[in-house]
Amino acid sequence: MVLTGRTSARRGPAAVVAALTCAIALVTVGCTGDDEGGFRPGAADAGDPYVPGRGNGGYDVTHYGLDVRYDPATDRLTGRATISATATQDLSRFNLDLAGLDVGAVTVGGARAEHRRDDGELVVTPPDGLPRGQPFTVAVEYAGVPAPVADGALGAGGFLHTDDGAIALGQPDSAATWFPVNDHPSDKASYDIAVTVPDGLAALSNGVPGPKRSADGWTTWRWAERQPMASYLTTLVIGDYRVTTGTHAGRPMVTAVPSSEPAGGAAAVSLARTGAIVDFLATRFGPYPFESYGGIVVADPRIGYALETQSRPVYGPGFFLDDRPNPAVVAHELAHQWFGDSVSLSHWRDIWLNEGFASYAEWLWEEHDGGRTAQRAFEAQYATTDWSQPSVDPGRAAMFGNAVYKRGALAVHALRRTVGDDAFFRILRAWTAERRDGNATTEDLIVLAERVSGRQLRSLFDAWLVGGTAPALP
Known part of the structure; x- marks a missing residue:
């Protein structure tokens, strides 16, 4: 990443060597006591002080399948995210990062799951606990008017409405403004991204381009990033x-x-x-x-x-x-x-x-x-x-x-x-x-x-x- 204009904040003396060599482990255990049967919630935070509240524990994502539709005239986005993951503990519930969008339905393994919002978190409780090592699939239907990141360390970021479309971009976080995600670079995954926009607009994203399809005044652009990708490296550029x-x-x-x-x-x-x-x-x-x-x-x-x-x-x-x-x-x-x-x-x-x-x-x-x-x-x-x-x-x-x-x-x-x-x-x-x-x-x-x-x-x-x-x- 490069900034066109950059200033350095002042701080005190440099850290000692031990601070350099210490590796801070990602939090993967729950933040509450054990639930019945030994299953417990995944952590609601990756434990990274640079991005408090971002990332989650208890599971590892392997793939995101995103299918979104965006109308610049109304600034409204509708989407379905299909997330493939594996439990890294006996998991009673887990969180996904999602900012400012409404969730219609959530399923885990095809079965309807309970869900609630907690600020920028989507809290999902599957009908049955997920044993450690078990692969599972989460499907989330969501919609709304996406918003920028309020406190971006880099500057303007998140989902930005533009004169001719939109830009989803930013570091250290931006992804949660347009899809549910484990929003920390320690949990990388592959992606398939389909973006439907009005005819005449481009919808650009990461990876290998797929075939485009047009119908009823809308065009769907497809992209596939098969190598693991950190969530902040995703982008969506429409216009x-x-x-x-x-x-x-x-x-x-x-x-x-x-x-x-x-x-x-x-x-x-x-x-x-x-x-x-x-x-x-x-x-x-x-x-x-x-x-x-x-x-x-x-x-x-x-x-x-x-x-x-x-x-x-x-x-x-x-x-x-x-x-x-x-x-x-x-x-x-x-x-x-x-x-x-x-x-x-x-x-x-x-x-x-x-x-x-x-x-x-x-x-x-x-x-x-x-x-x-x-x-x-x-x-x-x-x-x-x-x-x-x-x-x-x-x-x-x-x-x-x-x-x-x-x-x-x-x-x-x-x-x-x-x-x-x-x-x-x-x-x-x-x-x-x-x-x-x-x-x-x-x-x-x-x-x-x-x-x-x-x-x-x-x-x-x-x-x-x-x-x-x-x-x-x-």
């Missing part, structure tokens, strides 16, 4: 867009810009470099991890950021001002397909794992594209860094600050300088291969880097990520 569909390296490539954007404008020119940038990054990070490529540029000025929505990043209009192409932001968001999307964080305190590597990818691409070397970019950033701001566990207010992005990138290059190019790129490729489709922590990276390089690196990571003074140059 008047010029959509370009093709292939790259044998996989679908779908890009879109507002119809008002000139065909040869900066946005279209920048997106046209997607294939070349992906191919370069693959030489550094390993094979591209998904089945499709692309990107979407939106016109809404409320979107002051770009976001690495899986397989198809979304870019706000501010990145293409004065009709200047901006391949750097494309490189950043495409690097996230490896760092953040395929290998996702386990807990938001480790967001530097996403942003530090993506920011470093900008330096790699700049050098490859004939600009500054990564070393020169490193030296310039080192000279201006505020070392009192930690990259790891920066606090929610600073999770999109310079320490996460730029200090994180400094730490990546310091690792490269310390272990040498051969070991460095072996570390990156091992990380993206061994952790593909999963989740990870800072501690996981340190362990892997030490194993691949054969060196003790904990003090290096500590100095560059959380130490309160400028570390010595390697």
